[in-house]
Amino acid sequence: MPTRRHLLAALPSLALAACGGGGGITPPPAEPAPTLRLSSDRSQYFVGEQAELRVEFSGSGARLEPGFGRVRSGQVLRTGALAGPLQLRLEVDAAPGQTPQRAELSLDVRYRDRFSPVGDFSASSHSALPLADGRVLVLGGDRGGVVLSDAIDRFDPALRRFERIGSLSSGRSEATAVQLPDGRVLLAGGITALPVATRTELIDPRTGQVQISGNLAQARHGHSLTLLADGRVLLAGGTARASAELWDPQTGRWSFTAGPMQHDRSGHSATLRTDGRVLIAGGHRIGEGSYVFAELFDPASGRFSPLPEQGLAPRAAHSAWRAPDGRVLLLAGERTRTDALEALADALRFDPQTQRFEPLPGLGQARTLAQAAPLGDGRWLLLGGQSAGERALRRSEAWAPDQAAQARAELPEPRVLHSLTPLPDGRLLVLGGEGLHGQLVPTALLYE
Template structure:
């Protein structure tokens, strides 16, 4: 018998005392004080021994005390841009719900969020009787997988336009679609199915045009080339009804121009080949009107960016004049141009990208240097425009020189860029991210392309369509960056 059970037996038997026999049979020589009057039965002994053993091992004593009501954990698995996140909450003694989007949840049961395009906060709210609600918050920051998914497009695309529609689809307009043909096609790309569908046709095919979404969702298409001539007639696309109507004639022919939709629904058309003028399109009268004031010089391939106060920042553009004015601001209310202060060494640029940030400032990214008779060269430099001081200042550099810049802004203030021309005037497959003064290389596309279009999709992924291959031929198909 183990020692501890022997000790227990002795304690129950009276320190080893034998059981007391009846007086008639008891040994008279044994004092009554040395015998145990009530010895335990075998069942009592085994039960007591078990209890003694559990006590010696630290067990027994009933169930462990219950955890107090409250939140124990709220966690998420890593999530990629455009995909749902999985959240798991554990809690006891009450009920839980996750805000926003999800609602009531069970402890320990994973739930999924909608697809995440950008950083988003979710809060677990725990409620129990007799105590205030408790909260725990997670910030989910989805990351790109840094890969490309190939799309099957109906035909190769060059010199087309692509506009984000109000419903999240992308409207692809005109361009050259193989065999040097100028297309009048209007197609819709559906991000959910990743399919292209023909929805309408313009009156004539065109290339090198611009397309501008109006507040009501219609799209104004203007300028560019029609066969060997410059297009004068504008057209208005209704992507909901699938119709195209004529929308007036430009006051001057425009090619290699820029345009922007104003807050009141009018469209400002800026510059173009040998043009120092701007004109305004009125949606009420479907007509264009030439503005009397002129820019400081002609601007070919400039950028035009709507500012938060309703004015328009016009930057760069190639020209043949003797004076270089890097930028100016047009005020639609006064129809006058205002000067912009710029660094003395800031080169005049074109083929750049201008993007307005959430704080109202504007980034001018890359482009091509115009420097007299010197060969054109792509730029890596970045400028920042501050509307409050109306100045351009240096803002660091891209990860590499890049012209024909195509990119999209991200909610975190960064800009993603894909392709364009690099050194040697060759279409590049490179991609990069610019943020807070510096550039970072992303995974390259499968092949180089320039003159393509880049559109942000509602789920945060990026649509890349068409363009020129490095040998100048049409770049086949499209890509989704995710």
Template sequence: MSSSNFSIPRRGFLALGASWGLAGCGGGGDAGGTDPLPAAPAIQGFDTVAGSPLVGERLRLRPLFSGGAGRIEPEIGAVVSGVEVQTPVLDGPRCYTLVVEAAGRPTARRELLLPVRYRERYQALALPFALQYHAAVLAADGGVLVIGGSRGEPSLSNAIDRFDPASGRFERLGQMRTGRALHSATRLASGQILVLGGLISLEIGGVAELIDERSGAVLDAGRPRQPRARHAALALADGRVLVAGGLGRDTLELWDPQQRQFRLLAARMRHVREFPSLTQLADGRVLIVGGYHDGPVNVTAELFDPAAESLAAVATALDERRQLHEAHRMADGSVLILGGELIAPEGIRPLASVLRYEPLAGTLAGVQGLEQARTLVRSVRTAGDEIRLFGGQTEADAVAASACLYRPGQGATALPAMPVPRAWHSVTRLADGRILILGGDDAAGAPVAGGLLFD
């Protein structure tokens, strides 16, 4: 570098040093010589670079700012002005905030809302087996374990398969001790899955099984105190698993993960509940709704308190024996109960009604319903408190291909229909927001071959 090139910044530096020294000493010139403050933090731009925000994809963002250090919240962190950054995979709407800060100056902020949407399309998956009456569980690594079911073979399947969302492929991970159908599969915080009840192909004394979601290894998990089918199971906040109802059952059991043992509780539900729903509330209590029974008195819903191991009826004017419905806890803590069926003298009657449980008031009441009556429907809650429902049985179709989107306060609108109808299928929301649809009954009651990814 030449001395002439170097001299300008050096002279500037020396001049600045002199002024700092004078200022530090409390003298050295009049007020007109005071250096101006650096420019305050300012944001000139904050937007996406290209493309539309879609579920399962990433977007590039470009921040433009001056006067300080910048960062994007949440998920991204420190950024440089004019340098593009990439979002994580988007599973739903996002609101990012660009923050620019400098010591002693006002902070500049700008928000960027990404209304991430679904394409509303289905992509076919090459499922290597037909499938119905199985369980599907989302694992911590983003894969989905497909457990048991009827796979078009002479006996029920004991297979444990893993779906890899990145490759779209299925691989065998392990085997249970017996084939199972219509069983429950409950994921624990440890990364294990408790499988119990349902129909079994081998008599193994009612033993529950514990699957390691990483290796597929299977361990005995103890024996439920009573055989269970058409029951429900839920992992509690303290790590125990609540097992409720089932065919001819008004009882509750708790499974202890430390002892790997089941314990029958003294508290009993008001009556038998077949195919009820269990939903954990924000305070740890469990809302038990519906379940078929043929007793003379009906209690639509009950609350289970895990700390006291007690039950209390929910206040409601409703008197219905709803079963095979869907239940979701919403962002505000309320619970929606959607669809299902009643067993009427004339036969099965699918329901279009939706119920809402309000924890603060302790009440259960009807709200705006579905676009049509649906039982055996399967659904997921997606970002933005939307519920997407697929297939099942309707009043018009013994097995339905139709689907709908339900928004609280707005009701239901139709989604594109699935390529083939399904009931008794599984629907799993993946970590990237896409939805995995597997198996089910076809119109003839046979297991459906092939799976779908909805995005």
């Protein structure tokens, strides 16, 4: 049994324990961790679909980029139609001197890899132009009539419907078109049903109204048409043509450039570079003399200058695209042999820093007159065209500079002389073309 002395000795320690162990202060409860969450309703989407997003955060406000700006915590948001993989960033406001909190979300967006019919539309060698409002303008071509078509049609992807909105001044095929900064479309060159091949036309894609806007000094087909950064339009080459002309939007007139190209070119490509100059590459040549593979047009001087030669073989009827990094890709195409055309299965990439072309891993199918368009995932889709053994191809493939070509869904029917037009939601509109026996292919398709 404890004695009184033992109990008295224990009292001080008991008192200390009751006070928290030697006079210490109980720490305040821990601050709750700040909330920061950016989430989506699904883990994967298909091109053309929308994503539902939810933002949650602690703080007075935040920004969600790209495209949303200021947001509130708890807010539910919806993206537009997804054209490809999307990286989102939520950044919460921070006090001066503090590091802002961030959350990121990657949306996985893929193609179903299928073609869906969207109506009947028969044409070949027509012009198809994506408009700023998301619709597509389709001009002329061979529509199976006695003469070339003068039709102006407009395709609405939301309604999946074609609408005839006007008529050109003459039937026309193999023409080229660009949309101007004011929304109108300039159409030039090609083969016409009436003897007005030099006539150029301005089209209002909203109303279908047409007005004549100047005449070329020379009739042309197999040429290129490029909208320059200053609003002028460059028309270069064409069969047996080395000359080039500039259209001035202030006067509506054409005039020759200060100098011609190095030689005549047809079936070449003309790609606007980020510095405002135009890369002219390849093309068939009729005249004699040495072949210059590529040259640059400078809008400031109005002159063409040849690039250093690399011993590259002639190439024509290829597809050319400026990649997001500013380099230019030349895909597939053809070269002339003594007795035939050879379809190509390779690609070239032009580097504006080195001013040189480099060969890239080959395509899965040698083809010329193919149509190509960028996919939202960093690859390009090559569709249809023809090869040495087949007048029209069904095969399609996805290709990127750092990846091997991959076969994609085949067209329901072979096509050549068709068009492939990117839509704002990432899908691609396939129009017209001719089949194995030269017949018009009557079905319009969406690749999605």
